[in-house]
Every structure is written in C-alpha cells, then in structure tokens.
Amino acid sequence: MDKFGAYVFIETSRKKPSSIATAGWVANQMKYIKLPQTFTSESLPQVQEIVRGHFETNTGKCHLYDDITGFRFVFSPTESFLLDTSGNLVRRETGQFWPQSITMDVDPVPV
16 A cells, blocks of 8 residues: 555536546646645645645636635545635545545446
C-alpha cells in the first residue's frame, strides 16, 4: 500500500468531466492540488493560501468540470477539512476519501 500524502481535492459544479477520455488521459489531475509530504491538519493556514491562489489563478474554473465550488483538504486517509472558494473552513469531516481515483460510470456491455 502506498504511503498517504496530503492533497486538496477540488470540488466542482460538474461531477463528471465534459470529456471522460481527456480526464482519463491526464489521470484527472485537474481535480487535485498536490501538497508537500509534510503537510498535516496543522498546515491548514498554508493550504488556505494555496487554494485562494488556485481559485484566483484559474478564475474560479476547473478544466473539464466548470465552476470551482470549494476545496477539500485531505490530510489523512480518513479526515479532511472542507473549505469554501475563499479558503475559509466550512467543517471538518471524517470518512475515507483516499486513494485518489477517477470513476467512470459505464453501463456494462450486453453479451
């Protein structure tokens, strides 16, 4: 099993990408902000600055997913902070949100 590393998941208005092929090709990277391996829950102030900058740089948009609606700072395999688009803390949540993956709802092919 890979060692967990903190990251930010970008919450968006669209749940599915406008192009599944493109999202798969780039491993859905546009939905994540990688963080230094040393980041923990105590790194919240730094993460808040990072997401504010990300939102501003990208003019509130996420490629293939339209509007950015918030950010999820995932600092352990079972804990995260939900942040608004200004980086303000909305709430702390528990539950598994790792490993990072892209899911494509595909109907099974009839045999």
